[in-house]
Amino acid sequence: MRVSTLDERRQFYSREFSLMKVREWFRGWKSPIVFAAVIGRHTRIAPMKYLRERSRTLVIDEYGSPSEIRNYLIDFKPESAYYDRNVYNDWEQARSSGNDTAQLGHSFGQELAFDIDPENFTCPIHGTLEEKMRRHQGLSFCRLEFQLAQQEAAQLVEILSREFSEICLVYSGRGFHIHIRDEKTVFWNRRSRLALVKRLSKRGFMMDEWVPSGGMRLIRLPYSLNGLVSRVAIPLAENELGVFDPITDERTMPKFLPR
């Protein structure tokens, strides 16, 4: 896996990115959907005109039709594309929610999601996350760490499915995101979210509580390109966990990669 070039990002968003699939992902959402992009925070790769903004989170909350989302992404050629899990009452509320810092507020809900990243797992060869950070390898991971993350995602989905009925699993290009689509969870407050996270960590699940508790409202947009690794974020079926291989799976390989 390697970073994508600007031209590859352009190719992907102009020829391959499927708005139809994105629409399908948001089926049933009635509230405004805010998108976001980061052009080159980690890769440092950005179009000339956006060099100064390459590390910023660019919020996309002004678009007439979904097809304009594609135009933004072709223009930005971002390393990462996201959507905002917050559920807003109207566009005014969505647009006033600010840039990076808006969290789960009082007046809107949020899609419940979990984030499982391979670099958080301690590896017999590469060590703990702290050790990897010290070597500036905080974002990289090996196959073994990926397998550990995949195992944990499978267990977590299994446990969550006892309580929730609409669970979507997404391979993010790095690890896994688990989205809970049950309507009741959307308006859970921070306390209920933290209580669930606490229960899960007691069972041994390692997770970043920042995502499920509402501290981080953006999550990678399914079907977008993860330009850090040149993989497409794709929803997976539950029974694929354990056999899914991001190195060879056709669905996650953008067309610009050689086969």
Ligand SMILES: [Zn+2]
């Ligand atoms: Zn390792």
